Amino acid sequence: MYSSLLLHSKRCIELHKSRTFRAISVKLLQNESPFRNPFSSSPSTVQSDSVLNLLTSYGFTSTQISRIITTYPRLLTLDAETSLLPKLQSLQSRGASTSDLTEIISKVPKILSKRGAKSTALYFDFIKDIIHNDGKSSHSSTIIGKQGNKMRNVTVLREMGVPQRFLFSLLVSESQPVCGKEKFEMSVKKVVEMGFDPATSKFVQALHVFYEMSERTIEEKVSVYNKLGFRVEEVWEMFNKWPYSLKFSEKKITQTFETLKRCGLGDEEVVAVMKKRPECMRASEEKITSCVETFLGIGFSGEEFVSMVKCFPTCVGLSAENVRRKVEFLVGEMGWELKDVVGIPPVLGYSLEKRMVPRCGVVRALVEKGVMMGRESGIPPMSSVLACSDKVFLNRFVMKHGKLVPELMAIFAGDKRKVKGLCVSVS
Template sequence: MYSSLLLHGKKCIELHKSSTFRVISVKLLQKEYPFRNPFSSSASTLQSDSVLNLLTSYGFTSTQISKIITTYPRLLTLDAKTSLLPKLQALQSRGASTSDLTEIISKVPKILSKRGVKSTGLYFDFIKDIIHNDGKSSHSSTTTGKQGNKMRNVSVLRDMGVPQRFLFTLLVSESQPVCGKEKFEMSVKKVVEMGFDPATSKFVQALHVFYEMSERTIEEKVNVYNKLGFRVEEVWEMFNKWPYYLKFSEKKITQTFETLKRCGLGDEEVVAVMKKRPECMRASEEKIRSCVETFLGLGFSGKEFVSMVKCFPTCVGLSAENVRRKVEFLVGEMKWELKDVVGIPPVLGYSLEKRMVPRCGVVRALVEKGVMSGRGGGGYGGIPPMSSVLACSDKVFLNRFVMKHGRLVPELMAIFDGDKKKGSQGRTAIKNVKGLCVSVS
């Protein structure tokens, strides 16, 4: 029997099995039977129950099942009896031990989506060799066709130092970067020449861009940025920071540029913001506008918003709820002022539960004990400036506010560690799976 679980999860997972499915809302329900869903009359729920029970019968732990479903939620839409069972049986008949079976599928669950038992077996053996034999595999040399190309190319990337987590994603992906031979080699050459580190995700992102986009298309994108005021060398500097930004359409690029201008930034300021954080290209026009409304609604002036965006461009991608909760805590509860947030806007990127609450709990305890009364800035009872509390590493914070207080150290550490643990409970990855609530249109 599994341990008790959180009653409600917040993760929503999109499914695309058919037009019937839109969203799976994963909700952890505390029931006697580990995979029993209270909405058992739903055919889709019965199907997901069958998949979960099948995995359990093959020795997968609840933690492994949680990882599989989180990584590849579409697995729940596959037919347990006709699609998954034959593949699991075939892998066992090939000599796969329970530990190998559960470990490999937990790492790369998408191999169960491959058509045919033979294809699944080839990928399984290849992945097993990479995991257990220091990455050396003979399958790429003996397997032909598309599968052989992918295995050979993945082996090349492994020898270059690309981590397993990226290799396996590329291997089972439907995208093309590890297919073919000449184009793959040319793409890898370009990525290497630009100096990307194979051990980083940016290497893989750059590989995607060069493989999927022709030289002409890339040149056209560079020209779009050039017309907006970016120098060519600045375009490539941005590429080194976040390669995917070059994949956006001309319409999206110009739209984002104009939206930021309507927020109050000048041409040069928009260029500076996008150079600093090209990731802000991901934010839609609607999200940027919503962001502006949120900040203004919280009391920030338009000028202050522009100042924060220039310093911390990522703030345009934060959700309204995220910003609201943090500002309400910092200003409403801790009594710092809005101008303090304007002074160090990166604070809005810090975790409320893991950073803000534990640290503020410590300084509030010091204030309540009279240790810091009347000192420092204008926050809660005279606590120090926001920057000295939040804009430093844990080590610096502990040395500054905990270790110097002698007999209070154990109590302060309990507050610091205790609040961190409390805050992380709601976001901890699902460790057991007991129930799944499937929403269908």
């Protein structure tokens, strides 16, 4: 079964690649100890501290522990002595080196949630094979039962080119996409035949959808969209962009559609928005309503909001604080106008700290030095500053300024001491 599945998958992948080629010739607890318990006043403090101390005693670095509790925060609620220690001791007694132990657990901390030391050891060994033996497990074929079947299916996905980070999450997940035999095989075939690249998260998302939903259920979801004005091919276009678009209930799909209409969009405009960014369906009715109130409260007109949603549908999922801080910075600090934001709303999706402040710091420095004299406002168009790649920005505003290059590069690299006149908090 597996060899034929792999052969079929590889043929389909190559076919889709050739078609494509022809078609398109948490900062963790900032300013505090990285391991300080955020619930320090709760009774669980001692327990979580015990977990952190245990990990430290087994050689985990601060970076690895940060990754572990960021990836799997529930680990802090487990009992260090009765749940975690026996598993770590068992792995060590079986010959696991400190480097293997810390590397594997920091990558897949959820294996410590598996019941019993034996189960943890099976997953540990399999993950070690995946990491160190180019994905070829030396023992998964000998393991029987659900665990062995899961591992064999994960091996198939690995040989198809699914990256480690997706494999590991599938392996330790409680959901079912890598369980079973025939159903797994059928689901993978459907995903591959639709042209999803195994190296992307969309491949895994599509696998979830096809495994968890029957053909009848999928047809019913397509019918829901069809009744709202989507053509069948448009529904599948959305699925290709974001497979989870078929996982929503009829109530949720209809509710999102009607909420966007109440924002001022017509039926065809809503269809266009959802086709462009189907992820906007994740936003709740309350979130979208709050978003409208935020934009209108800042000073945008209803027509301008509709224009921004049509261009950048993701804006309906932004928090009120996020939008306010960015607009205050762009308009209040930098001197651009609201109409500039309306013209390129995707800027609201850029990071304030990593993109806006460094780039605007460079521009502000050039204005203060008189380098940009000659423009009416002194500030270049927002699009030329923010809506371009780092390479283009550097060539446009940094590299051609000779003696100023070191200072400008320091600002661009995020040296806040060099950024003058930008009164914005980026914490």
